Amino acid sequence: MSASLAAAKALFVSKNYGAIRDDDVFNTSEFNAIERDIVAETVDPKDKEKLAQCLYRRYITVQLWGIYRKHFDEHERKAKIIKVGQILFMLFLLLLMLIGISSAAAALTQTGTP
Numbered sequence: 001m002s003a004s005l006a007a008a009k010a011l012f013v014s015k016n017y018g019a020i021r022d023d024d025v026f027n028t029s030e031f032n033a034i035e036r037d038i039v040a041e042t043v044d045p046k047d048k049e050k051l052a053q054c055l056y057r058r059y060i061t062v063q064l065w066g067i068y069r070k071h072f073d074e075h076e077r078k079a080k081i082i083k084v085g086q087i088l089f090m091l092f093l094l095l096l097m098l099i100g101i102s103s104a105a106a107a108l109t110q111t112g113t114p
Helices: 001-011 028-040 047-108
Strands: none
Touching: 001 047, 028 047
């Protein structure tokens, strides 16, 4: 029964998953910060677009990495629950096998007289 409960618990959808939000992708304060950094840089104007792309990619990578870590941690938590369920299930099978062996031994050693 415990193995079944552990398996069911691991299947429940949790609120611990993340997704990239519009506010992350179109963050105006981040755009303004990138614009300030570009204006402050003394690089060739042709390279300023590449610099802006680089700064934005760095920002969005941090956002995506946070989501990845959140998902990884949630999957690790569920894997531990599943592992406990598997151990409990193996114990159940072992007990079932022992009950079967003892029942068969009792039936074979029983005399034919009522």
